[in-house]
Amino acid sequence: MSQNRRDSAKAKTRKAKTQGRDRAEADGRNARVKPKRVYKPKDRFTPKRVNKRTMKEVKKNVKGLAFGKRSHVSVVKMIAEGLRAVGQLSVYLELGTAKGACFNQVAPLADVAIAVDHDPDKYEYVYQNKNLVWHASTTKEFLKRYRGDPFDLVFVDAGHEFESSWYDFQHVAPLVRSNGIILLHDTYPPNENFLHPDLSGDTWKTAWKIRQELSNKYEIVTLPFYFGISIVRKCRKQLEWHENEEAK
């Protein structure tokens, strides 16, 4: 084949590919093309790995309790649906989104959904949410800088050491609207293996401390499954309508 014929064959293939892409875009087939990443991490991030043996041991002990389809996600989603049903879910925040198992279920229910994870690679798991605001930063940096609307629902699930989860709770609570809800994960580890910092850690102490020291400002109930989910309501009065009556 002469050089000229080879060039024209190549040009034809290129044209066919471009037309195919245009057609696919026109009928929406390419709608899930990944947008460009908006964040460039300054430091290299090395995720912590869970020790395989620990994980195996944990799974053996809680078989069917919190893995796969049955997990904390169903509870977070149910609460989000409840808030939405009464028109009280505008801004959702998740601290520690990982692979978006929970975030991607809840985000579509809110008007604005904010994802925070210090691992910038996690963006690719949540990018498809149209109302997404993505922050590749530590929870500390995010909470210091946040100046937006108050949160209606927050899911705290980032660092699992007590210091970290207590910090997150203390600093996110003032940014939550009155009667808004904060969910804390991993507050009821089902056995000692879960105290591993890559699993539940000692986050349970945060729920305990809220109950012991802050019961005048927060209602708290801990569900003893799926590693423990604490539902915290920021309240001034026992019932929301008492506050409304007072304001009249």
Ligand SMILES: C[S@@+](CC[C@H](N)C(=O)[O-])C[C@H]1O[C@@H](n2cnc3c(N)ncnc32)[C@H](O)[C@@H]1O
């Ligand atoms: C247990 S996973 C979150 C799981 C997720 N919420 C879900 O339900 O599928 C914890 C995530 O928090 C992130 N993380 C841990 N410490 C953090 C911190 N201090 N700031 C921001 N993200 C953090 C980790 O990168 C990880 O992706």
